[in-house]
Amino acid sequence: MKTRKIMLTEKEIPRTWYNLLADCPFPPPPPLHPLTHEPLKPNDLAHLFPPALIEQEVSTQRFIPIPEEILEVYALYRPSPLVRAYNLEGALSTNSKIYYKNESVSPPGSHKPNTAIAQAYYNKIVGVKRLTTETGAGQWGSALAFACNYFGLECLVYMVRVSYENKPYRRSMIEAWGATIHPSPSKLTQSGRAVLDKDPDCPGSLGIAISEAVEIAMNDKQTNYALGSVLNHVLLHQTIIGEEALKQFELVSDYPDIVIGCVGGGSNFAGLAFPFLREKFAGKNLRAIAVEPTACPSLTRGAYTYDYGDTSRLTPLMPMYTLGHNFIPSKIHAGGLRYHGAAPLLSLLVKEDLVEARAYHQTEVFQAAVTFARSEGIIPAPESAHAIKAVIDEAKKADEEGVTRTILFNLSGHGHFDMSAYDAFFRQQLEDNNFADEELQKSLAQLCDLPTI
Ligand SMILES: Cc1ncc(COP(=O)(O)O)c(C=O)c1O
8 A cells, every 4th residue: 555644743743833034035125114115113012913923924033833732732733744645646547746735634634733832932922912804715714713712812813704695614613613703894893884884795805804804902901913824923823834845855765846826925935935935045956936826916917116015004114015905806705815925035035036936727726626626535625726726737748848847735724614716727717817017007006005015
C-alpha cells in the first residue's frame, strides 16, 4: 500500500512562526494613519489590538516563539496531514506529483483557527472581555467563535449578508460556540446604516462588515477587534502551515517546484508559501502562485496603491493591490475571496514578481472542485477550489512540456457548509462574472484623494 499521508506527531509541531519581514528583499512601504496620512505609529492601533499583536505587526524578528497555551489548542487538530494526492494524479493521468496540506481538519473546517487561537489568547491575557469581527463565508467567524469559546471571551460577528442568507448552518456553528452574529450591513452601527440608506438590498461585502466590527471595538473599551486575514500578524500565525510542510517534505525526501494557494486577503497562501519563499530567497528554485476569482481580481487587475481596509475609511491606509474600498464584488460562491484588497506583504511580493498571480471564473473552479472530490474524496471549500484549478492547469502544462513537477497546494478548508453552491453548479445556475473595465476604473477613481506609493 502506498503511503498517502505524511504525518508529524504532536511533539513535532513547530515551536515558532516565521516572519517574512525579516528576509523580504524589498522594504514594504509603511501603513498610514487614516486621518493624518502620516506613517502609522504602533500606538495608533492600541484601541483595536493587544500589545503582543501590535508588536508582531511591526516585528522584524525572523522566528517568533509560539506560547505553550496556543500550542495546546493547536494540538486539538495539528499537525495537519500533508497528503500525496495519488488519486488526483491518476484522474489527471499526469506524471507530476501533487501534494496538499489539509487544513480542513480543524474543528471549524479551515486554516482560520491558526490565527483565531493566537488572537484570542493575546487578548485574553491582557484582560479584554470581547472580540468583534467580520466574516465572509463564515469560516473566519466560526474560527474566532471557536477560539473565543476556548479562552472564555465573548465574540460578536458581522457576517456578510449574502453568506448569512446562503449559509444558515455556518451561522448555527458560530452560535454553537457561543458567539453572537448579525448580518452585515446592519442597522446596529453607523457604518451599516449609511450603506443601507443608499442601498437597502445591499448584499454586503467584507469591507462593510469590517467597518461595522471596527466601529463597535472603537466605541467600547472592553472590546477589541480581530481581523481574519491581510495584516502581518495574521499571516505570521498562518506560517505554522508551511513550517509543518517543510518538515513533512523532509520525511519523504521531496520538495515542491510550485506552491499554490487561493487568495482572499492572503493568509492561507502566505501561511503555506512564506516558509518556502524564505528558502527561495536563500537560493531554492521555486514558483509560488496566488489564485483569485475573476469576479474580485485585486492582484491581477487592481491598482498597487494606498487604500483603506474597510468601506467606512476607519482602518489605516495600507499599501496593497486594491479594487477600491467601495467595491462590492458580485455574489460569487467563494464568499471568503470577496475582499477588495490583498495583504500588503503578499501585494509587495506580487509587485516584485516573486509571486505569480492568476484569476479563474467560478464555473471552472467548481469543475476542478468536483474532480478533486471524485478522486481524493474531500469536498473542498469553493475558496480552496481556486487553488485546485491552478494545480490541475500546472500539472497539464508540465505534461505538455514533457516534464515532471512536484506541486504543493493548500486545501484551506472543506466545503461541507457550501453545498448550496455545489447545488447551483450541478443545476448549471452559476454565473461567470466578467468584471468590466469601466466598473473597475470607476471604483479606482474613488482613491484619487489618497496618497500613492
Ligand atoms: C476556506 C477558505 N479559504 C481561503 C479563504 C481566503 O482567505 P485568506 O486569503 O485570508 O486565506 C477563506 C476566507 O474566508 C476561507 O474560508
